[in-house]
Amino acid sequence: MTENLADVTELSDAEVAEANATAKKRGRKKSAGQVWLQEAVRPEMKLVKRGALLQGLSELLWIPQAALLALAIAGLIDPHGPGLDPFYATASILILSAIRHVLKVKGGEIAVRAASKARHRLETSLLSNLTNLSPATELPASGKIASIAVEHIQAIGPYLGRFLPIQARLSLVPLVLIASVAYVSWFAALCLLVFGPLVPVFMAIVGIRAKKASDQQLGVLADMGGLLLDRLRGMETLRLFGAVKRSEDDIRKLGGDFRTSTMRVLRIAFLSSTALELFSAAAIAITAIYVGYSLLGDWSFGTYGSPLTLAGGLFVLMIVPEYFAPLRAFAAAYHDRAAGLAAADHIVELQKQLEKDGLEDIIGTGIDVVPLPETGALTVRSLSVSRGHRTILEDVNLSLGEPELVVVKGPSGTGKSTLMDCILGFLPADQGQIAYGGLPLTSYGLTNWQQAISVLSQNPELFHGSLRANLRRADKSADDATLTEALKLAAVDELLTKIPDGLSGQIGEDGKGLSLGERRRFALARAALRKDARLIIADEPTADLDGATAQKVVAALKKLAHNKPVLVATHDPRVVGSADRVLTLKEGVLVEVNEREGEEQ
């Protein structure tokens, strides 16, 4: 097991998790998430401290308020002792309240705004990282990343805006309160001094045991939601197999199991707040009894010479609960810390994945960019790609220049998509070179090259928005007539009548509302709109289409191939049948199928 955190980042996720667990067990090493979180909120720490200071001052103003009240009560009871007119005391207390309120709100605002700033910064940087990533990078499910952006980064907010200021106050407020009590009675101050630090000690003892168990519980809670979501998604399947009632029972039963195991943890965890209650109640009771017997004259110690006055006693008794208040707030805000740390672990995990794949190694830094020629030939020379120990492409050679329909066929999983990704600059080659117009792709800059290709991917993504907006992603300036023409070419113009409002009609997230076939053809229309494309790449363009429609798509591709090279990966014989050139990819090796050429001649 690694001791050094710097090494931990090099390890696999499982090992990191294990290292974290060990670190937590030992209770001295910080987890990767903790380290990251500290670094991430550093720019805002100054603001947080300033906010905490204002809020702390507000809390400390309770001292004069308590003194005023104690004096006023004492004055009523014992007209001969020190006293204060009730009216003036009340008025002063109210004025102090107003000041306290302003301080508290100002301090709170500073802390909340600091939290907001940190959140915003983290979200922005996550978005930039996502944008700068190679599209071929294997990423966690999009939903998972979305929940990092939406939930996990948000969880940093309360940690920064609530927990940290309370933690900062904890080192100031109780000490000043003790000092004020000591002014009246050293014995009462001593009580607080003994009980105060005992609270965190006991809380920590209980907390360490509870934390380990509760870390696992947090995961279970997420699983609960996950299970419900999983079952909801499969609702139709469950109904078809008559398993609805059973799933309902499963959900209920899992809820029951979850309750039992969580309560086991909570029963321990609640002991820590019980310790807090115990000490605060004991402190109140002891102080009250001490004050009571001192006033009776039975006890005469704990003060400096003169016996404890009624005003002094009341004052001490009013400060005691306030002494424990910051501790209580700390305990209450502790789950903000836990949530923040848990979120940090998720974020760190993703960040590591994002950092792994910079684009620099694929396509240069984009400083010395050569303008892309209008025409040219794409040449792939001795391209080899392997992933792990598996060779995906081996010594692949390919040249594409003339307008023609070139088909790469082969069973799924043979590397057709990998070849396409390499040409698109999504994946780096282990060996070999891909060039356009004689220069390697790196010379043109990644973005320029990618935007000079038109692509119809296997799972085309359509975006939330109107048909027009989706199509214009390929050609910003295209007018409606051009767009309609492209839809006709791709044999999907019936969408204009099917979707209300035609081109202005909305399609949902994930292309919702369109069938898979329609989405495919719609994406073909989008690909066709890029008039200045040097090359069109299509990955399984006819999968899931019925005969008549597939025929139309092939015709459209054929038509596009009159103007520029079209490279199609497919196993559909219809497309293969209309190809000008057919290549087969088998076990990573690309072979030209010659007999077809012979036939044609």
Added chain:
Amino acid sequence: MRSSLRIIWLLQKEEPLAFWGGLFLAFLPAAAGIALLAVSGYFITATAIAGLSAGAIAFNSAAASHIRWYAAIRIFGRYLERVITHDATFRFLANLRSGVFRGLVARESNGTLSQRSATALSRVVSDVDQLDGLFLRLVVPLASATIITGLTLVILWQYSPMASIALGAVQAAGLTVLAKSGGHRQKAHARRLNAARDALRVRVSDLVRGRRDLSVFGGLEQQRQAALKAVNQLDDAQEQTELTDMRNQAVVSTMSQVMVAVTFLFAAYSYQQGQMELKHIALFAFVALALPELLISIANSAGSWSKMSGAADRVRSLLTVGQDSEALQTARSNSETPVFEAGNDALSLKDIQFAYTSKAAAILDNVDLALPTGSRTVVIGPSGAGKSTLAAIVARLQTPQNGSIQIGGVELSCLAEDKLRATLTVVGQRTQIFHSTIAENLRVAREDATDAELWEALAHAGLKELVEGRQEKLETRLGEGGLGLSGGEGRRLALARAYLRNPEIWIADELTEGLDHATADKVLASFRAMTRGKTVLMVSHRASELEGADRVLMLDEGKLTEVALPLSDEIKGRLRDD
């Protein structure tokens, strides 16, 4: 708020002991906390007066024992309270989850096919999670604050009516301020927050999923800007919410100081007027000090009320739908059992009329169809013609506007759910693979299937080798973080499930869609072997699926027409021939 109350009522009915027990236990320590401070103050003042006049020691030791008792009740009662109320909350959540599940299923069965997006579903899930505070953060603090404030005021009334009115007025003002946090403006705020959250979720997942197409079509930067806009909205809304929470808490803490000051002033005035005993002044001051503690626990949770209230609105309707559907199920439960005899129709449809909305053109227009027991029928037609809708209607996943369906001689709308599902199964493209083990995924079809039977089903579906090759065999986990199944393998898992059911009627909805030629052939071979002698309805646009069909029908523009066998070239050309 009304929805919240309604849900609370439902929870109370399901777990009365946990609910009322939790409430009672919450009340005790809170009351003891106030009594502790009040008696301490009273004790000190009384001793001070006694010290001045010398005497009344017996009384003091009684007060000291009170202090001990209140302290004990407060400490241990609080522990007990937390354990009991949390336990109750988890009970409620488990019930809520299964209720919501039932409701969603019921809603789908009444209306449309499951077209919900993943976002909508995860909203439901997070709604339920949000409601975990309903009991813990809404019912418990509000109820105990109200009851204890009332009780305290009644007790204090005997000492000084005027001071207790002042006390009550300030406490009521505090409660009103907090109640506003659950009000309409805050609710609108919570809605904005949710909207911003959903927008960011959609933008980011578009950005991640679509990054290939986006980087080619130059929309990456645009998408990032859209996501940034959502980030700004979300951060704004979040900041507003946090500020409101923080201000609420500040108001409550200021209110508590005001309460102390005002109560004291009134008590002092009462005393000077001779309406109140001297030793009760400190009692009032300390009660005023302790009462706002109740408000603080409310203030901490007030910010989540508006969120809860929105979630409750959405969840409540689901719970109601779930209850209604149970009534329907009960009504159906003693239907006749379908009978399948050679020579009779296993399935017959008459005058089926279906349209997605009342305005839209009919997808199915007076469709008649009869499947003799043991026959194989294939329905072909262009994509979007309504073939899958036809399959869904037969499987009661969707309800036609008009017409009647009979399965084995029993009217479909009256047929008990379990009898229907035992008789008829759909295999097709939309099979869900659950995030659990292979065994659990298969036992969705039959809970009591033995391992041997699972292996048999896997063998028939052509998955045996794949599963045997895995170390954990049947316990291999599927889905995220586990074994990913290819399209063909998923389809075969669906076949294995159906095999375990062994129904009389099989509906195949685009069984081989999205599969390559070789895989499709294997899946079809498995399907044919499994369905020998059964009644089969296939919906397809592939020529290879037509083999062995007794009848072929064409669905086009809402009409079903018989196609002559063997197929004409014109029809063949409209099908995929791979």
